[in-house]
Amino acid sequence: MSEADSYQEDAIHATDLRKTFSDIVAVDSISFTVRRGEIFGFLGPNGAGKTTTARMLTGVMQPDGGSAAIFGHDIVHAPVRAKQRCGVVPETANAYTDISAWQNLMLMGELYGVPKHYAEERAKTLLTALGLIERKDQKVQGFSKGMKQRLILAMALLHKPELLFLDEPTSGLDVQSTHLITGMLRELNRNGTTIFLTTHNMEEANRLCDRVAIIQKGRIVTIDSPERLKMAIERLHTIEVSFDPARSADDLITFPGIESARREGDKLVITTEDVDSAIHAITTFGREHNLKIEMLRTLSPTLDEAFLRLTGADSA
Numbered sequence: 001m002s003e004a005d006s007y008q009e010d011a012i013h014a015t016d017l018r019k020t021f022s023d024i025v026a027v028d029s030i031s032f033t034v035r036r037g038e039i040f041g042f043l044g045p046n047g048a049g050k051t052t053t054a055r056m057l058t059g060v061m062q063p064d065g066g067s068a069a070i071f072g073h074d075i076v077h078a079p080v081r082a083k084q085r086c087g088v089v090p091e092t093a094n095a096y097t098d099i100s101a102w103q104n105l106m107l108m109g110e111l112y113g114v115p116k117h118y119a120e121e122r123a124k125t126l127l128t129a130l131g132l133i134e135r136k137d138q139k140v141q142g143f144s145k146g147m148k149q150r151l152i153l154a155m156a157l158l159h160k161p162e163l164l165f166l167d168e169p170t171s172g173l174d175v176q177s178t179h180l181i182t183g184m185l186r187e188l189n190r191n192g193t194t195i196f197l198t199t200h201n202m203e204e205a206n207r208l209c210d211r212v213a214i215i216q217k218g219r220i221v222t223i224d225s226p227e228r229l230k231m232a233i234e235r236l237h238t239i240e241v242s243f244d245p246a247r248s249a250d251d252l253i254t255f256p257g258i259e260s261a262r263r264e265g266d267k268l269v270i271t272t273e274d275v276d277s278a279i280h281a282i283t284t285f286g287r288e289h290n291l292k293i294e295m296l297r298t299l300s301p302t303l304d305e306a307f308l309r310l311t312g313a314d315s316a
């Protein structure tokens with residue numbers, strides 16, 4: 001396949017995409033490809049640039065630099081063609097609250113030029129699958145957050161998009177809505193829909209995605225399968241120790257097995273991939289310097305530590 005063909009085949013092809021807000025670089029020249037048929041996750045902490053990237057790709061916001069194409073259609077030069085192939089579930093609810101779920105779906109059908117009888121069929125199927133069919137004639141203003149999110153997903157799917165964008169699709173939702181939404185995403189993907197989702201939840205990315213890009217401070221740090229990212233994270237452990245009298249983190253940093261050490265209040269916080277060697281080094285150090293170990297405990301890795309590990313910098 002030639003390079004031009006592969007560009008056409010990609011669901012998303014972004015090159016040096018950039019967006020700034022006055023002096024904030026929200027998205028810092030990122031490049032990535034989403035292949036047809038995959039579930040691709042954009043994982044990062046708050047403010048990393050996930051929503052801004054999704055907004056540029058879905059034509060809500062113009063990039064300041066770089067380019068991107070959806071199924072080969074440039075998002076700036078051919079925005080209508082690019083948008084027709086996509087469904088979008090934005091970060092904040094975009095359903096009209098003073099009309100019913102059904103009316104919202106029919107409006108969406110008109111917007112995308114879906115023939116009425118087909119829109120009605122499709123709306124029934126989607127509302128049933130997402131547990132809303134009995135509420136279809138009720139006004140959206142009485143819906144819970146989870147119900148609204150399910151409706152928005154149904155609206156995004158009405159015209160059978162080949163590529164679905166979701167911004168934090170299950171953030172803050174009840175268990176039932178989360179379950180229905182993730183089930184629907186898997187089912188869609190099995191039937192060939194490409195999915196791009198943003199999340200700050202490693203577990204969600206792990207459950208759903210074929211590949212994940214980790215984004216931090218507007219830059220892509222790494223792109224890999226969740227399994228491989230998880231393996232990198234699970235190896236990393238934290239040990240907290242406090243000595244009496246207190247010692248500096250610098251005293252421990254050079255010991256075998258210790259990757260990083262910092263002071264937090266009256267304790268030292270150490271990261272390691274080799275818990276046994278690190279504990280051995282800490283206890284030997286204590287004995288040799290006549291220090292009392294007042295507290296020593298190991299903690300499982302957190303998402304923050306994963307970012308720290310993968311980025312080599314503080315994720316805050």
Ligand SMILES: Nc1ncnc2c1ncn2[C@@H]1O[C@H](COP(=O)(O)OP(=O)(O)OP(=O)(O)O)[C@@H](O)[C@H]1O
Binds near residue numbers: 025052
């Ligand atoms: N319209 C805007 N005006 C000014 N700054 C903005 C605007 N939108 C985003 N930003 C800033 O750009 C940076 C990236 O924000 P963005 O919303 O893309 O991050 P995010 O990864 O989606 O975070 P969150 O999970 O909190 O939504 C942040 O520093 C944010 O404050």
